[in-house]
Amino acid sequence: MTAAVAIEGLEVVFDRFRALKGVSLEVREGESYGLVGESGSGKSTLLRAITGLAPVASGTITVNGKALGKTRDKAFYRDVQMVFQDPYGSLHPRQTVDRLLQEPLAIHGIADGEKRIERALDEVGLGKGFRFRYAHQLSGGQRQRVAIARALILEPSILLLDEPTSALDASVQAEVLNLLEEVRRRHKLTFLMVSHDLAIITHMCERLMVMQNGDAVETLTASQLIGHRVSEDYTRNLLRASEGFVRTA
Amino acid sequence: MSAEAIQSRREWLLSDRPASRVQARLGRAYVAWRRFSANRLALVGLLIILALMVVAALAGVLAPYSATVGDLKNARLLAPSAEHWFGTDDLGRDIYSRIVYGSRWTLYVVILVAIIAAPIGLLVGTVAGYAGGWTDTILMRITDIFLAFPKLVLALAFVAALGPGIENAVLAIAITSWPPYARIARAETLTVRNSDYIKAVQLMGASSFRIVLRHIMPLCISSLIIRVTLDMAGIILTAAGLGFLGLGAQPPLPEWGAMIASGRRFILDQWWVAAAPGAAILIVSLGFNLLGDGLRDALDPRSGDQ
Amino acid sequence: MSDTLLEVDDLRVTFPTRTGLVQAVRGVSFSLGRERLGIVGESGSGKSQTGRAIMGLTPPQAEVSAKKLAFGGIELLSISSRQRRSLRGNRIAMILQDPKYSLDPVMTIGRQIVETLRTHEKVSKADARERALAMLQAVQIRDPARVFDLYPHEVSGGMGQRAMIAMMLITGPELMIADEPTSALDVTVQLDVLKILDKLVAERGMGLIFISHDLRLVSSFCDRVVVMYAGKVVEQIKASELRDAQHPYTRGLLNCMPRIGFERHPLPVLDRKPEWAA
Numbered sequence: 167m168t169a170a171v172a173i174e175g176l177e178v179v180f181d182r183f184r185a186l187k188g189v190s191l192e193v194r195e196g197e198s199y200g201l202v203g204e205s206g207s208g209k210s211t212l213l214r215a216i217t218g219l220a221p222v223a224s225g226t227i228t229v230n231g232k233a234l235g236k237t238r239d240k241a242f243y244r245d246v247q248m249v250f251q252d253p254y255g256s257l258h259p260r261q262t263v264d265r266l267l268q269e270p271l272a273i274h275g276i277a278d279g280e281k282r283i284e285r286a287l288d289e290v291g292l293g294k295g296f297r298f299r300y301a302h303q304l305s306g307g308q309r310q311r312v313a314i315a316r317a318l319i320l321e322p323s324i325l326l327l328d329e330p331t332s333a334l335d336a337s338v339q340a341e342v343l344n345l346l347e348e349v350r351r352r353h354k355l356t357f358l359m360v361s362h363d364l365a366i367i368t369h370m371c372e373r374l375m376v377m378q379n380g381d382a383v384e385t386l387t388a389s390q391l392i393g394h395r396v397s398e399d400y401t402r403n404l405l406r407a408s409e410g411f412v413r414t415a
Numbered sequence: 416m417s418a419e420a421i422q423s424r425r426e427w428l429l430s431d432r433p434a435s436r437v438q439a440r441l442g443r444a445y446v447a448w449r450r451f452s453a454n455r456l457a458l459v460g461l462l463i464i465l466a467l468m469v470v471a472a473l474a475g476v477l478a479p480y481s482a483t484v485g486d487l488k489n490a491r492l493l494a495p496s497a498e499h500w501f502g503t504d505d506l507g508r509d510i511y512s513r514i515v516y517g518s519r520w521t522l523y524v525v526i527l528v529a530i531i532a533a534p535i536g537l538l539v540g541t542v543a544g545y546a547g548g549w550t551d552t553i554l555m556r557i558t559d560i561f562l563a564f565p566k567l568v569l570a571l572a573f574v575a576a577l578g579p580g581i582e583n584a585v586l587a588i589a590i591t592s593w594p595p596y597a598r599i600a601r602a603e604t605l606t607v608r609n610s611d612y613i614k615a616v617q618l619m620g621a622s623s624f625r626i627v628l629r630h631i632m633p634l635c636i637s638s639l640i641i642r643v644t645l646d647m648a649g650i651i652l653t654a655a656g657l658g659f660l661g662l663g664a665q666p667p668l669p670e671w672g673a674m675i676a677s678g679r680r681f682i683l684d685q686w687w688v689a690a691a692p693g694a695a696i697l698i699v700s701l702g703f704n705l706l707g708d709g710l711r712d713a714l715d716p717r718s719g720d721q
Numbered sequence: 722m723s724d725t726l727l728e729v730d731d732l733r734v735t736f737p738t739r740t741g742l743v744q745a746v747r748g749v750s751f752s753l754g755r756e757r758l759g760i761v762g763e764s765g766s767g768k769s770q771t772g773r774a775i776m777g778l779t780p781p782q783a784e785v786s787a788k789k790l791a792f793g794g795i796e797l798l799s800i801s802s803r804q805r806r807s808l809r810g811n812r813i814a815m816i817l818q819d820p821k822y823s824l825d826p827v828m829t830i831g832r833q834i835v836e837t838l839r840t841h842e843k844v845s846k847a848d849a850r851e852r853a854l855a856m857l858q859a860v861q862i863r864d865p866a867r868v869f870d871l872y873p874h875e876v877s878g879g880m881g882q883r884a885m886i887a888m889m890l891i892t893g894p895e896l897m898i899a900d901e902p903t904s905a906l907d908v909t910v911q912l913d914v915l916k917i918l919d920k921l922v923a924e925r926g927m928g929l930i931f932i933s934h935d936l937r938l939v940s941s942f943c944d945r946v947v948v949m950y951a952g953k954v955v956e957q958i959k960a961s962e963l964r965d966a967q968h969p970y971t972r973g974l975l976n977c978m979p980r981i982g983f984e985r986h987p988l989p990v991l992d993r994k995p996e997w998a999a
Contacts, residue, residue: 252611255611257615259634262436269616274619336978337977340990341990370979404909
């Protein structure tokens, strides 16, 4: 079994701020891997470093056995796609859904565009009626579905998910999480998912890494977490917090 | 068309679920038009500009006399009358005819300047804003140098170097009016450059060229259109100013600024020679300003549901 | 708790839009004693507009009407805007989601608290400072004197929200409206802030309206929960009895969130029925 994503001693520095302080992890092919942490933990930075959006100061990133250099080539983006947190910000305000989905196909010179767009829309449960709408004519959940369709249209093997449901209502969140699980099963995708919510990560992922202040705290399997078999206090705090408010006294 | 047909067409345009690319685009344009047409003054502006275009197109039909050849013997400096609506000038030419033909030159100047200056500004601004770093510094310092000169003075210098004439005046105005557009385009680019939707396109492997051309420029265009329209009045005035100084259109071209210049000598006794082209400049400038204001309300990318 | 602090009967908030009138709140009724009441709903359910209408912060173009909107016997809709203003911040206080937007960025935290106090009470500057420091201490800020002189951008989100609570509580209000007070905070900080809020509300015997999208959080914090959908109250229930909620919307909301230790694939989703909104 090879690693879909392998990261060794990754360090990311913005100006002088060390956002990631030497993090290593390995995501197996077909696995769903979660990154949990609070704001400033560096979990989103890690995703951005993989895609080339954050400057790597040191360390190596290997995707599907290929070590990544400073720049990413077109082939990389056919393997790795990302879904952003804010569905209101990740769709171009002046483009129809059709145009949004056409863009990746045009960039990569893929011919059977019509069919792919229709299939992608069907797959995320939107159907043809949504094809010529603008982003402002869609609800938050629908926008996130379009973003997922856009990520899937290049048929990547790895999907990076940056808090894909944190801006959505709980009921819509459930729908989007179900959709993500479904497309993962159908396309045998590898997920690397970031969230601040332990419950979502344990629901979606087989293994996870808890992060704090740019460092890895510990790596767990979902079942270890469910059984509260954790070794670090910080993880225990997070677990307690996710259970809601408990009145003492 | 029956009321029902109009109603159903409106529904088709305002549909939340357009069925084709054309419908989506038309619907969008219709929403912008509704917002624009709700503004009465903007409609007045649009009407003035349309009238200018019609007059320019039909100048040959509308003008009763020649614009360049006058009747020196019988018709010098006549006051406005039924025969010569706006009177005649010192060479016996009918001022009304000259103004009608002059509209062509006004449009010529305005359109050429817009075609030259706006794309230069758009290109410089978006490239500087998106690339950042050294490219940005160099491009923006060049822009600053151009901005540091008063517009008319710089235009004068260019005309002096290139020689007088309306083509050179246009060129000079275009060269001096792109820097503000570059500024606007850059500011707009900086606000969208780090947005997720631009990052999403980067993550599809799009080249920088493609991102600037297809994703950033369309977002800058509406604010640029607004600014260019509002600047039109200034451009007309600069062109008129150059004409007035004798550095723009050369006689006997019926350019409005040059007409005022030649009427200046008789301004106390034969006021109409200068007043008529002055009023024409005033009305057209006002038209562009009203239109620009209306466009700002209709196209502003920051206003909600665009 | 017998004494009623707030009575809301048939509250409606209507917004004029391009396409006609839109009712954001469509006949909401509830009453509040000295207790913690949660208002829960998804975006667009009208929960925030309900809070704002009670506070008197509805945007000017919107229209508020109610058969009764009484606070401590005062009919809020019939008093002058000046009287309304003097109630606001003095006897009714509100905490908003993000302290970054509700604290004045160009004034130190301490000065903002002092100003708030001095607009509602006649106290000397020295006394006001003393009380502000005590209040900062009460919201468990470890070094009140230092935080007193900081500007809002110099403190973390959690600290800012505590300062906000301190500012709102300094005048000793009887009713506190908290609109998503912890949604912008990290989970661990969230609990600290809630603990502080809980303690102060209990100590001072205030009424609290806690507005949130998070049904589970609200039910663990409040005594009673009002569930809103499409501008209406679909269910009012004791927090302890939430498990036995009757309305399918409430049950759906509770069910659809993933929970640690309860494996459900796929997650149950809400099947929205048009009659819920009717």
